Amino acid sequence: MIYLDNAATTFPKPHRVTAEVMRCLTEYCGNPGRGSHRLALAAAEQIFSCREALSSFLGVGAPERILFTQNTTYALNLAIKGFLRQGDHVLISELEHNAVRRPICVLAAKGQITFDVFPVVGLTQDELLLRLAEKITPATRAVICTHASNICSITLPIARIGALCRKRGIRLIVDAAQSAGILPIDMKTMHIDALAAPGHKSLYGIQGCGFLAIGKDFALEPLMEGGSGVDSLPAEMPTDPPERFEAGTLPTPAIVGLLEGVRSLTSGTARDLAARERELFCAATERLSSLPDIHIFAKEHTGSVLLFQKDGVSAAELGRHLGSKGICVRTGLHCAPMAHKALGTPDGGAVRVSFGRYNTPSDVDSLWEALKS
Numbered sequence: 071m072i073y074l075d076n077a078a079t080t081f082p083k084p085h086r087v088t089a090e091v092m093r094c095l096t097e098y099c100g101n102p103g104r105g106s107h108r109l110a111l112a113a114a115e116q117i118f119s120c121r122e123a124l125s126s127f128l129g130v131g132a133p134e135r136i137l138f139t140q141n142t143t144y145a146l147n148l149a150i151k152g153f154l155r156q157g158d159h160v161l162i163s164e165l166e167h168n169a170v171r172r173p174i175c176v177l178a179a180k181g182q183i184t185f186d187v188f189p190v191v192g193l194t195q196d197e198l199l200l201r202l203a204e205k206i207t208p209a210t211r212a213v214i215c216t217h218a219s220n221i222c223s224i225t226l227p228i229a230r231i232g233a234l235c236r237k238r239g240i241r242l243i244v245d246a247a248q249s250a251g252i253l254p255i256d257m258k259t260m261h262i263d264a265l266a267a268p269g270h271k272s273l274y275g276i277q278g279c280g281f282l283a284i285g286k287d288f289a290l291e292p293l294m295e296g297g298s299g300v301d302s303l304p305a306e307m308p309t310d311p312p313e314r315f316e317a318g319t320l321p322t323p324a325i326v327g328l329l330e331g332v333r334s335l336t337s338g339t340a341r342d343l344a345a346r347e348r349e350l351f352c353a354a355t356e357r358l359s360s361l362p363d364i365h366i367f368a369k370e371h372t373g374s375v376l377l378f379q380k381d382g383v384s385a386a387e388l389g390r391h392l393g394s395k396g397i398c399v400r401t402g403l404h405c406a407p408m409a410h411k412a413l414g415t416p417d418g419g420a421v422r423v424s425f426g427r428y429n430t431p432s433d434v435d436s437l438w439e440a441l442k443s
């Protein structure tokens with residue numbers, strides 16, 4: 071099997087991740103924050119270590135401002151619904167995943183907010199910033215956008231968008247589902263107010279947790295109420311993060327997996343990994359360009375997600391063919407219909423190939439051979 075679907079979830083996971091998850095399950099998986107016995111304390115300690123690791127990896131500035139969630143989607147819903155107020159106007163990019171697009175559309179349909187979409191495809195960074203600035207109104211309270219597209223190799227100039235937002239008194243909420251672990255992120259210097267990411271993609275944890283990292287003065291309300299393990303008497307949630315935002319039991323095994331995933335990225339090879347994924351992307355782009363009728367979308371950009379289509383063959387059919395050769399890719403609209411529309415893919419979408427740390431140049435050769443046949 072050749073796994074080229076790392077944008078959906080990375081596979082396989084580093085041994086240190088699976089080993090620690092297993093150690094957690096067999097040696098210390100008490101309920102964190104719910105008791106003072108050895109197992110509960112050990113779980114809580116590991117969870118705090120994960121907050122510390124993420125906070126320092128992403129330039130958050132305080133471990134308690136890492137709020138664990140079940141996935142990126144929940145983290146984005148928390149940021150969007152916990153921050154926006156009646157009458158706010160927001161700007162989202164045309165590359166947004168449904169994890170941003172749908173909550174925004176629902177709030178707009180209820181008459182709570184208005185929104186506008188800024189273009190990205192085919193624009194230089196300067197043009198993008200100009201088009202974004204043109205859409206700002208006196209009611210604009212947030213820009214919400216992805217860092218890296220989940221369907222093609224386009225990345226957004228987040229630091230420049232952050233600087234613009236800061237200058238105009240607007241908050242920046244970033245969907246880092248496809249960038250955390252690959253692209254450098256420093257929330258403070260990039261002026262990011264809230265950043266959502268999954269544990270199970272390029273941070274190399276397992277499925278079951280994501281997080282929202284928030285800036286110091288980001289005024290957020292919880293999305294859920296419930297037990298927090300501390301301060302049980304009041305009817306309201308505790309006032310401070312992270313407990314204020316983490317109702318119910320946390321997924322300790324997923325969080326310790328994420329901790330090991332982050333540690334594996336900070337052990338000196340993270341930059342090499344991004345460069346290697348990029349090399350594989352360039353090799354695949356070159357190989358596929360030599361095949362007749364193959365059209366690659368956004369191939370000149372700087373990310374490493376490759377989107378292509380073959381004339382006269384549907385994406386689904388192409389995906390089935392690759393699957394029959396043992397090559398795992400993802401086809402269709404990838405939960406990002408606006409992005410497909412902007413790129414001009416056919417009705418059934420296109421084929422996405424996404425690399426991870428365990429892919430090699432021979433995987434690119436196999437993809438090319440399978441497409442040739």
Ligand code: PLP
Nearest residue numbers: 141142143167169220245247268
């Ligand atoms: N945003 C982007 C850009 C994504 O690629 C994904 C998932 O692929 C998500 C959000 C949603 O992530 P999750 O499935 O962890 O909620």
